[in-house]
Amino acid sequence: MSAMDTGQLIYLVMLLAAVVFWFVVANRNSMGKVMQHAALWGLIFLGAIAAVGLWGDIRQTVVPRQAVFSDQGRIEVPRSPDGHYYLTLDVNGHPTRFVVDTGATSIVLLEADARAAGIDPARLNYSGTAMTANGAVRTARVVLDEIGFEEMTDRRVTAFVNEGEMAESLLGMSYLQRFDRLEISGGRLILER
Structure with a gap:
């Protein structure tokens, strides 16, 4: 002192x-x-x-977080108070929060999340369309260098950048199908490879 x-x-x-x-x-x-x-x-x-x-x-306790067990190839995600499951993955080295959406076909990034991952939305070709709860939106196809957590990282994964308004980026079935097991039990989403 x-x-x-x-x-x-x-x-x-x-x-x-x-x-x-x-x-x-x-x-x-x-x-x-x-x-x-x-x-x-x-x-x-x-x-x-x-x-x-x-x-x-x-x-x-109030805001539970995902648990990644890389050695077991398992991820456990608690249900959030709003009833959804949120997963944070590294996209091109940047942590990005996704809502798990089994009704979505693909990975869909917000423009802000794409920008944070090193993708310039202004240079993208928004030639695709997607049907959302808010109607049709324009999308641009991109290839992510890498996406995942720790040792469970996938490379060269196709995703879409959404030009419309969304609350969160979506983690759709094209990524979820990379897991051997997807189970919702006891308020937890369990993904295993």
Whole structure:
């Protein structure tokens, strides 16, 4: 601890002591109520410290994440609160979040996700069309250098960039069929190779 840190600590302790002294003097006639409020604020403060300290565990429970078991060739994806399964894959080295969509034929990238993966949407030829819940949209065929997780990476995979509005990139059947097993059980999507 440097001399400046020590000086700041002494200043803060003295400031806290002055505030506590003023508080006790100002409320000396109702000390029982003051102690109740002090205990309540102390519990709130301890609860906040506990929440910060346990945030990683809380977050894992509230927003569960995918688990990749590369040595077993298995991926487990928990169902999100909105009922969908979201999978994050590396596309050309960039982590990209997909919604698993068994109703989609192919991998469909948002223009922003394509750009992040090193594909310039402005230079693409949007000559294809796809039928979506929002109607027909124009698409451009691309070949991804690589897509996957850790050791389970596929190379030279065909995908499409969607010119229309979508909330997430789609992971369709052309990619899901690369797995030997696709199972939904107990609120988890299990993919195995």
